[in-house]
């Protein structure tokens with residue numbers, strides 16, 4: 001796969017369009033070193049977002065660059081039928097790996113994120129991410145409420161379990177029907193679709 005540096009240099013990489021999602025790849029994603037390369041001309045460290053599929057025996061995760069979001073939402077991105085999950089942008093990719101590692105239900109997590117968004121003032125450009133599972137507490141990070149500050153919200157196991165039980169009903173109802181649409185289960189379906 002070829003990528004282009006900001007300086008114009010075309011770099012030939014050995015990156016493939018389908019990559020085995022093993023524990024070392026997961027580690028690189030969480031550490032932020034996944035698919036990084038130094039430009040041989042200007043020495044800039046490049047971390048391009050590209051369209052790839054990360055695959056293991058449980059999942060086939062389609063990763064798309066953030067700039068593809070609009071074309072994906074308007075069905076202009078070809079999605080292989082084998083794809084079971086979609087992440088757009090690097091932060092969503094990291095979040096997906098955290099969910100796999102903690103063996104969590106993405107549908108439940110996205111419903112919780114929606115409920116957090118509803119509570120936060122909607123005139124702010126806020127982003128909510130699942131961060132970690134610690135001692136039966138689901139930790140979410142809220143970015144954008146205050147500049148240079150990350151809000152932390154802890155959600156108890158009881159709420160996670162309750163939403164898990166309610167999922168079959170929720171999926172029938174708007175807006176959850178939009179949030180829980182496969183393969184891109186994401187509260188961001190709603191934000192894009194409802195922006196105008």
Ligand SMILES: [Zn+2]
Pocket residue numbers: 005006007008009039040041042043044
């Ligand atoms: Zn360069």
